[in-house]
Every structure is written in structure tokens, then in C-alpha cells.
Amino acid sequence: MKPSEFANVLQRYLRTPTFPIGFKFVKDPSEVPEKARRLKDITICQGYNLARYYRWTVFIDKETVCPIGLIAYGFAKPDELYESGEIAVAGGYAENAEIGKKFEEAIVKLDYGEYIGFIAFPLERDEAEPDIVVVHGLPAQILRLVHAVLYDTGGAFETKILGRASCSEYLEAFVEKKPRFVLTCYGERIFGLTQDYEVSFAFPWEMAEKIARNLERTHKMGIRYPIPFSGLRTKPILPEKYVESLENIKKE
Known part of the structure; x- marks a missing residue:
């Protein structure tokens, strides 16, 4: 399945207002498309949001400015301030530096220098086979992805919530x-x-193929977005005069 084909599936069953995006991690400059936008002095989350809002292909590397993202993506080594936990304190997330350290320890990190950067692009542009797909949407739209993941396995999948550094999540x-x-x-x-x-x-x-298949299967079973409200098919409670008028009309 091509990324653009998968994008069409997501559009059909989710109808998200912005473009689903792919992340492709690169180890060499030759892997970066020529037309990719290279923007300095922005955060990683600004970069991939440009891809989902503007439909741009964006190359993100060590020129970004958020220390948390730089360290998480392996573009830089942590400094003393980061390792001390003071970054989390300065951001208002941690009561003290010891608590701050626990925040930093919870962040998933790539090895330093493992990749020189990544491209973020709308799936519909078929820039590359992505390593991961990221979809933003309303909770009810994202719920459909949960259905698709679990349809042929059952149970539940676990997730953790950091409340910060979603680029690392x-x-x-x-x-x-x-x-x-x-x-x-x-x-x-x-x-x-x-x-x-x-x-x-x-x-x-x-x-991607499993999710595409299960979005279609659950849709056929009646689990859909927009959610088909049952209230639209129930008899409404009308004002008394409406009922009286309705009875008169039917008699005629």
C-alpha cells in the first residue's frame, strides 16, 4: 500500500481536518527530498505541524530550537541543565529538580547521532515509505483508530501520558x-x-494495512465517524400543542 492510498482510507473513514503525516528518519543528506523545506529556529512540533496544516514536506534536524526535542531525537547530547531536571522545573512541570529528572527519564530517546534528521510529510504526497504515521484529530476520530488496532486482537493496548514532549511520545x-x-x-x-x-x-x-482493513471492517459493522446518533431515530417528545395540532392534521 502506498502512503497516498492509506491517506485516502483515513480520509474516507476519519475525515480529519488536517493531513495525516508520515515521519521518515534519515541517516544521510541524500535521503532528503530536494523540495523539502529546511527551516531554522523553529521547534520540532512546529515543523511537523507545518506538514499537516500546510501540506509541506519539512526536513527537521539539529537546527531546531527545543532542547527536549533535540535530545529525544538524538540530534544533541543532554547538557547539565537537562540532566539536572531543571528544564522541567523551568517549564513549570516539576516541583523540584529531583522530580524533573523523573520527567526526563520517562522520555523515549533515540541514540545520539543515530539519525541526522527526519522528514515530515503529508501521506498523500508519497515522499517516502514512512517509519511512523501520526494522525491528529478529534477524540471521536482517533477512537476509530483504536477500534482498528484492536478489532482482530481484542483486549487493550497500553499507553502512557507525559503531558509534555509529545514529539518524543x-x-x-x-x-x-x-x-x-x-x-x-x-x-x-x-x-x-x-x-x-x-x-x-x-x-x-x-x-497501515491492518488499520486500513479494520477501519473498513468496523465501518461495515456500523461503527463509524461521524458517529450515527441513535437519537435521530427515536420518537421525539413534542410540546402539547404540537401533539394536538398533529392529531388534528391527521384527522383531516
Whole structure:
């Protein structure tokens, strides 16, 4: 399945307002498309949100400015401030540096220098076979992805919520090869303009065919988006005069 074909499936069954995007990690400059936008002095979350809002292909590397993202993606080594936990304190997330260290320890990280960067692109552009797919949407839209993941396995999948560094939470889908529901973080909402009503979902590209198949199967079973409200098919409670008028009309 091509990324554009999968994008069509997502559009049909989810109808998200922005473009589902792929992340492709690269080890050499030759892997970066010539037309990819290279923007300095923006955060990682600004970069991939440009891809989902503007339909751009964006190359993101060490020229980004958020220390948390730089370290998580292996573009830089942690400094003393980061390792001390003071970054989490300065951001307002941690009561003290010891608590801050626990925040940093919870962040999934790639090895330093493992990749020189990654491209973020709308799936419909077929820039590459992505390593992971990230979809932003309303909770009810993302719920359909949960249905698709579990339809042929049952049970539940576990996810953890950090409340910060959602750019690193997407990495878990890449590193651990499993789907990840993400309660999109405060920083991404400040810098990446992710909206109050949005959440996101990441999964490895290897799951794309399964998800596409199960979105169709669950749709046929009646589990759909937009959700078909049962109230639209129930008898309404009308005002008394409406009922009286209706009876008069029917008598005529």
C-alpha cells in the first residue's frame, strides 16, 4: 500500500481536518527530498505541524530550537541543565529538580547521532515509505483508530501520558513498533498550534494495512465517524400543542 492510498482510507473513514503525516528518519543528506523545506529556529512540533496544516514536506534536524526535542531525537547530547531536571522545573512541570529528572527519564530517546534528521510529510504526497504515521484529530476520530488496532486482537493496548514532549511520545511508536495514543502536549499546543480539541495517534507504518482493513471492517459493522446518533431515530417528545395540532392534521 502506498502512503497516498492509506491517506485516502483515513480520509474516507476519519475525515480529519488536517493531513495525516508520515515521519521518515534519515541517516544521510541524500535521503532528503530536494523540495523539502529546511527551516531554522523553529521547534520540532512546529515543523511537523507545518506538514499537516500546510501540506509541506519539512526536513527537521539539529537546527531546531527545543532542547527536549533535540535530545529525544538524538540530534544533541543532554547538557547539565537537562540532566539536572531543571528544564522541567523551568517549564513549570516539576516541583523540584529531583522530580524533573523523573520527567526526563520517562522520555523515549533515540541514540545520539543515530539519525541526522527526519522528514515530515503529508501521506498523500508519497515522499517516502514512512517509519511512523501520526494522525491528529478529534477524540471521536482517533477512537476509530483504536477500534482498528484492536478489532482482530481484542483486549487493550497500553499507553502512557507525559503531558509534555509529545514529539518524543511519537518516537515510542517507532522504537517499540506499537501504536501510541498521545494526549498532545502543552508545548505542541503553544508552539505547534495544535488545538485544544485535538489529540493524536502514532503507529508504525507496518500497521497501515491492518488499520486500513479494520477501519473498513468496523465501518461495515456500523461503527463509524461521524458517529450515527441513535437519537435521530427515536420518537421525539413534542410540546402539547404540537401533539394536538398533529392529531388534528391527521384527522383531516
